[in-house]
Amino acid sequence: MHDVPTKQVDAKAERALRRRAEILRAAVQLFQEDGYHSTTTHAVADRAGISVGLIYQYFGNKEDLLRAAIVDILGEFRDRIPVAMDEAGDDPEARLRSGFRTLVAVIDEKPEATVLSYRESMTLSREGRDELKKLEVETAEPFRRAIEDGIRSGAFRAVDADLVVHNLLLVAHGWALKHWRLSTWLDLDTYVQRELDLVLGAIRP
Amino acid sequence: MHDVPTKQVDAKAERALRRRAEILRAAVQLFQEDGYHSTTTHAVADRAGISVGLIYQYFGNKEDLLRAAIVDILGEFRDRIPVAMDEAGDDPEARLRSGFRTLVAVIDEKPEATVLSYRESMTLSREGRDELKKLEVETAEPFRRAIEDGIRSGAFRAVDADLVVHNLLLVAHGWALKHWRLSTWLDLDTYVQRELDLVLGAIRP
Amino acid sequence: MHDVPTKQVDAKAERALRRRAEILRAAVQLFQEDGYHSTTTHAVADRAGISVGLIYQYFGNKEDLLRAAIVDILGEFRDRIPVAMDEAGDDPEARLRSGFRTLVAVIDEKPEATVLSYRESMTLSREGRDELKKLEVETAEPFRRAIEDGIRSGAFRAVDADLVVHNLLLVAHGWALKHWRLSTWLDLDTYVQRELDLVLGAIRP
Amino acid sequence: MHDVPTKQVDAKAERALRRRAEILRAAVQLFQEDGYHSTTTHAVADRAGISVGLIYQYFGNKEDLLRAAIVDILGEFRDRIPVAMDEAGDDPEARLRSGFRTLVAVIDEKPEATVLSYRESMTLSREGRDELKKLEVETAEPFRRAIEDGIRSGAFRAVDADLVVHNLLLVAHGWALKHWRLSTWLDLDTYVQRELDLVLGAIRP
DNA sequence: CATGAATGAGGCTTCATTCAT
DNA sequence: CATGAATGAAGCCTCATTCAT
Known part of the structure; x- marks a missing residue:
């Protein structure tokens, strides 16, 4: 008034x-x-x-709370990863390392939300789920581009870029999903290091 | 009477x-x-x-039903994988390939149960969860042994065997967890093939 | 089974x-x-x-309970009134008297439901309300026919039959709606008698 | 201060x-x-x-709002009807016609409030309801007097004045209560005209 | 064995009302 | 005067579980 x-x-x-x-x-x-x-x-x-x-x-309502919680973390992935990759410069492998390190770091900050998105996403309505999928695809995009750049430049073999991204995301999520087991013998940095070695070892010429 | x-x-x-x-x-x-x-x-x-x-x-009660459902599939993993690996002979890489192929095949047969074990396992009581973890470890065991055999025989690099198994299981589960995305561009056999190439490519000397 | x-x-x-x-x-x-x-x-x-x-x-649900309650009584109107009129023979005036007497009697048996249908009918959903209107029209029908028969036979003046029925129903419902006032000086039979005298007095030639 | x-x-x-x-x-x-x-x-x-x-x-509080809403319209009845009747002169029938016409006109202006007083009056507290009853009786009073005057002067038969008033009010309220049906074949003036013909026809000698 | 009517604790949500600003 | 964020009691409804038949 x-x-x-x-x-x-x-x-x-x-x-x-x-x-x-x-x-x-x-x-x-x-x-x-x-x-x-x-x-x-x-x-x-x-x-x-x-x-x-x-x-x-x-x-x-309560579901809204769940969606907000999940969207919150997925949004953070989408926002922070490109930044981290840009800070790493132009080299595809460096970009990949930086992006993955950030991804796992964010997941480590809020493992709850990551687990949530696996556990409860189907609790959401159709719209909520579609929103999640969209965010997930957006998160994957910068990784995919780095890999394709690397393939073009000869830094990587001609692998299935989408599949490698799929693996990267799974492995990152795995840090939260199987934390109960992993944390018995690894810390965050070691996990990131070794996983990067494995993944990169698989795609380098 | x-x-x-x-x-x-x-x-x-x-x-x-x-x-x-x-x-x-x-x-x-x-x-x-x-x-x-x-x-x-x-x-x-x-x-x-x-x-x-x-x-x-x-x-x-209802939770019992859930536990039975999950145990059912995990038990199938535990039982069928060693058999498949034995049929493949003694070569560590062949054993790994056969075991992984079977794992993904079983998951593809009952993707529901796999997804369930991710989504609802925390719904279970302490005992139920412990039972699951035990089964999961048992499933992982034959894979771990094959990798360690390979390392010993020089077929594989001196990688972190537990971590590679962790990745293998994640990737296998990924077929069910992210089926909505993967199935848009891959079929089961291609998935198994390409993933094996990636994973083995990473651990071969 | x-x-x-x-x-x-x-x-x-x-x-x-x-x-x-x-x-x-x-x-x-x-x-x-x-x-x-x-x-x-x-x-x-x-x-x-x-x-x-x-x-x-x-x-x-709760609304269903309300609808059932109202439909119940309106259904009883619809069913009992034609019977009462038929028992009264062919004479339009006799039929009208018998129908009205029955209507008020039923209302007197369950005044609650009548009041309910006035008070809460708009609480119902669109469908519920439509169902009520349909029942109300069906209840009115036998009265309308008796009046039109009477007009044709010369027993009644050429009045607006629908309006007379409207009045009959209002007056009958009035027994329940304003019972707190009417019952201070009238009993059921007297009410029926006097109202019939008034209404019939108005439509006789 | x-x-x-x-x-x-x-x-x-x-x-x-x-x-x-x-x-x-x-x-x-x-x-x-x-x-x-x-x-x-x-x-x-x-x-x-x-x-x-x-x-x-x-x-x-909220109930106060309801009471105010209902009292508002009932007060208008009480105030406007005597005025309308006085403007009609001394003839009982003319007074009755004028009063009824005004009553229906006011109801037609604010049908909501009339319906409200039927629908929600029991929502009110004891005091609120008593206030309504008092207003209702006050509204009825001028009608009752006109009828008794008519009976005394021989203009009307020796009918039950209170019952005729009861009917007049019911029929007036009926214009709002059953507007959904009536308005399909009548307009306000016709309704007033025909109802007056019926009611007066019933009480004229 | 099998049924399914019956239970009742407990969850989500609404909304009249208050009060600090 | 006026606002609207905050409260919390209370209502509708669901659903796992039992038990008499």
Whole structure:
């Protein structure tokens, strides 16, 4: 109704974003700990330190919370990987190494979300799943390009680029999916190192 | 209280086993189609053509049904892979190829169960999860041995055998997990062929 | 699965019908006492002496219960009125008197449901409302025919038959709608008698 | 604590009244469209172009809004009908015609509120309902007096005056309650005309 | 063995109302 | 005056599980 100082609007908007993030963080934690279906909306509210009702002012429903959680991490993949690859310069192999290292690092930061996207993605509605697939394809794209560049330049053999990307992503996700086993004998850096050696060893001429 | 002819007992026992299998099949189908949590026991009963009550004569509860479904497939891995490897003779690479081909083939036969074991394993109780992990380790074992044999014989480089097995299993599971994408450009045999080329290419001296 | 003696099937079907009727009766009572929206499904279950869950084996949801309640009484109108009119013979006025008397009598038996159909009908979905309108038109039909017969035979003036029926129904419903006021100075028979005198007095030549 | 110019007080008071009326109008619209229970206070605020909180500065709670809406229209009946009857002079029949015509006209102006008073009156608390009954009786009173005057003067038969009033009110309300059916073959004036002919035909000597 | 009617705890979600700004 | 973020009680409904037949 009234004109309100811009600063106030910004403050409100920022506050709203912070709230949204708080709720999402609580949800991701609990989804990871107990699974999506065993997590109640009340539990999310409690963990976030708010009331149940408030969840529904930031998210349409529980599934929305799940989708937001998964989209959140996949979005981070999509955004951070190209940056990391560009910082590595033009060499295809260097780009691949940097991108993969970043991918696994992000997964290691939020393993919950990665596991979630495997475990609960089919819980989502058709639209939600399609959104995920789109993000997944977008994440794969920079890797695919680096490999094809490498093939063109002769740095790599004429392998099936899509398949190599598929493997790279699987192996990266594997760090989260099978962490219970891997972490008994490897740390993050060693895992990245050895996997890169294997993958690159397979595609170098 | 009565003595019962043995033949009748056998007939009964067999009938019971068939029933159990029917229920399990219905459950696996529905778990795959709709997810474990969205599948109701009534739906399982309907699909199996029996009444709800009967489910509880063959399985303790719904989670039991899930565990049985997953154990079923993992057990098949454990049993069929050593056989396939033995049929391939003594050469480590041949054994690896045969074992991997069989692994992917079994997964292709019942992709549902594979996906299930990723998606719902955390739904299980502590005991159920431990049982799965045990089966997973047992499945990995023959692969690990073949690789170590190959390393010893000089057929393979001195790679981290456990890591290579980890990758082999991930890639095999990947056929089920990412079937929606892979099947757009590959068939089963090509997938097995190309993956073997990549993996073996990485570990050959 | 098995063939079952017909008698048993009948017994079950009958039992089911009784249950349905019990639940419906409890619901109508409570809807009348407290209004549809103030009546909880738990309250209905308690009144019916069953558990909440059972309601949902006989009715799809709460609205379904409301629709069933209203359809129930409107159906009774539709069925009992033609019978009463036929018992009255051929004379249009006698038929009208008998039909109206029956209408008010049925309303007096279950005033709740009549009030419900006024108060809550718009709570229903489009389909539910259409079903009600159809029943209402069917209830009106025999009255309309009697009046038109009377007009043709010269027993009644050339009045707007539809309007007279509209009035008859309103007045009959009025017995339930304004019972709190009417019952302070009239009983059922007197109400019927006097209203018939008024209505017939208005349409006689 | 400050003395405030009277003009300002008036301006404020008027502004407040306007706000109240705006809110009430929004509420009546929505109550009619969706029913009282399906209308949320947020929806009322939106429709009125204000915030939820403001509603509670003009009305104690949601039920208050309903009562105000119904009292509003019933008060209009009470006020306008005697005026219309007085303008018609002394003849009982003329007074009755004028009163009824006005009653139906007011109902036609705000059919929502009439329907509301049937549909939701039981939603009100004891006090609210009693207030409605009082208003209803007050509305009926001038009609009753006209009929008794007519009976005394010999213009009408010795009918049950209260019952005739009951019918008049029912028939008037019927215009709103059954508008969906009536409006398919009648307009307002015809309805008034024909109903008056029927009712007066029934009570003329 | 087999049935399926019955149970009831518990989950998701809505929405009237408040209060700090 | 006015806002709208926040609350939390309460309702509808589902569904795993039992048990009398």
